[in-house]
Amino acid sequence: MTTLLRIDASAQQQDRSLTRMLTTLFTTEFLHANPDAKVIVRDIGQDPVPAIDHRFIHAAFTPPEEREDWMTDRLALSDALIDEVVAADIIVMGAPMYNYGMPAALKGWIDHIARIGRTFSFDLARGDFPIEPILKGKHLVVLSSRGEFGFQPGGPRAHLNALDPAIAACAHYFGVDTANIQTIAIEYQEFKDARHDRSVTAAKDATRALAQQFARSAKQTISHLTDQSRNKDKTMKDFPTHTLDSAPADAKPILQAALKGYGFMPNLYATMAEAPTILEGYTTLSAIFSKTDLSETERQIILMTNNRLNGCKYCMAAHTTLSQMGGVPDDVITALRNDTPIADRKLEALRQFAVVINESRGWPTDAQIEHFLQAGYTRQTVLEVILGTALKTLSNYTNHIAETDLDPAFVANAWPASSAQAAE
Ligand SMILES: Cc1cc2nc3c(=O)[nH]c(=O)nc-3n(C[C@H](O)[C@H](O)[C@H](O)COP(=O)(O)O)c2cc1C
Numbered sequence: 001m002t003t004l005l006r007i008d009a010s011a012q013q014q015d016r017s018l019t020r021m022l023t024t025l026f027t028t029e030f031l032h033a034n035p036d037a038k039v040i041v042r043d044i045g046q047d048p049v050p051a052i053d054h055r056f057i058h059a060a061f062t063p064p065e066e067r068e069d070w071m072t073d074r075l076a077l078s079d080a081l082i083d084e085v086v087a088a089d090i091i092v093m094g095a096p097m098y099n100y101g102m103p104a105a106l107k108g109w110i111d112h113i114a115r116i117g118r119t120f121s122f123d124l125a126r127g128d129f130p131i132e133p134i135l136k137g138k139h140l141v142v143l144s145s146r147g148e149f150g151f152q153p154g155g156p157r158a159h160l161n162a163l164d165p166a167i168a169a170c171a172h173y174f175g176v177d178t179a180n181i182q183t184i185a186i187e188y189q190e191f192k193d194a195r196h197d198r199s200v201t202a203a204k205d206a207t208r209a210l211a212q213q214f215a216r217s218a219k220q221t222i223s224h225l226t227d228q229s230r231n232k233d234k235t236m237k238d239f240p241t242h243t244l245d246s247a248p249a250d251a252k253p254i255l256q257a258a259l260k261g262y263g264f265m266p267n268l269y270a271t272m273a274e275a276p277t278i279l280e281g282y283t284t285l286s287a288i289f290s291k292t293d294l295s296e297t298e299r300q301i302i303l304m305t306n307n308r309l310n311g312c313k314y315c316m317a318a319h320t321t322l323s324q325m326g327g328v329p330d331d332v333i334t335a336l337r338n339d340t341p342i343a344d345r346k347l348e349a350l351r352q353f354a355v356v357i358n359e360s361r362g363w364p365t366d367a368q369i370e371h372f373l374q375a376g377y378t379r380q381t382v383l384e385v386i387l388g389t390a391l392k393t394l395s396n397y398t399n400h401i402a403e404t405d406l407d408p409a410f411v412a413n414a415w416p417a418s419s420a421q422a423a424e
Pocket of ligand 1: 011016017018019020097149
């Protein structure tokens, strides 16, 4: 049986808290798909953990066999909180941004979890890195909300983000390897405009999808939850990265052509090769998409917008590189990576329409189509946006499932979608 530990750190009550809305959604979805799961709820926003003091520190650093009664009493809450973490396979944490960092309640909780002898050991024999975590193999889902926007790496406020890095720095105390942290964040809360509305919708969709994904994994086996290695996860999923030798016969000519064209074998192609049909479908559709009347910049706007919304790290990095090689202006690439408006009015209308097609699952309103046409596009372009969206469905979904590794050629343009600012 899988155990989910739900932590809520918002000082607001349920009806006024976006992070509580997301933790509720995650928990409900998870339980719906996995009714046997156990849920532990720890509401540190409504019932804050007291700050640690000199008595706590004295007690914590006294070996258990030497503790006086008051010390045991002082550590009782910490022990109970740690027991909850020990029992958990997945920790879902509602963590709003307060003054660019974490709420004091969350810091108080972490201070109670980080305990020598219970969640970490300390040994100077290990040289410059004497701390070693004790717990292992857990997953952390951070569901956040911010009043402003652009806190993701590379974003305009990345340098102000003292929340996500602080959680990641302490995650080993909860038995969570940084590769096993997934972050979804609502942004623009203070602006209360259409960008905020879109951010809420995207965060809800991402939260639902993640809960279902965890529930599915939990049903198949929980053994992967007890392994902290991301590569082990990949092995469980067992999607090979083919070579020319190992690939099925029908995939070989396509891989050979890719090798010639790129000068290396992109891991996406090597992964798709497992099913030569999807490889042929993807490469053929790519070639057809480049036959449209759209410029290279316009094509990349459609593709990159889908990559971002679908949270595909591989395709974000790959298409950033391809955009740079294809002469897409730097400011457009930056806007596509950071989900900020493109200065050119017409290109921005295309970006927005690609968002609408993706998020509405192909149900734009008449007003949205009209707005797009008025920006200077045609009914033909409306359908070509669908073509680009379909193309990216093939690659993005493949990468989601296979966890395709970035090729060295794309590493410089890595895009951190797992801290997926469920941007706009
Ligand atoms: C005390 C306080 C401090 C905040 N500080 C920031 C901040 O530094 N940066 C930011 O983008 N938003 C900030 N906000 C906005 C919150 O992140 C935003 O309202 C979020 O939705 C709060 O989460 P909740 O809705 O779950 O309570 C702050 C809000 C409060 C109440």
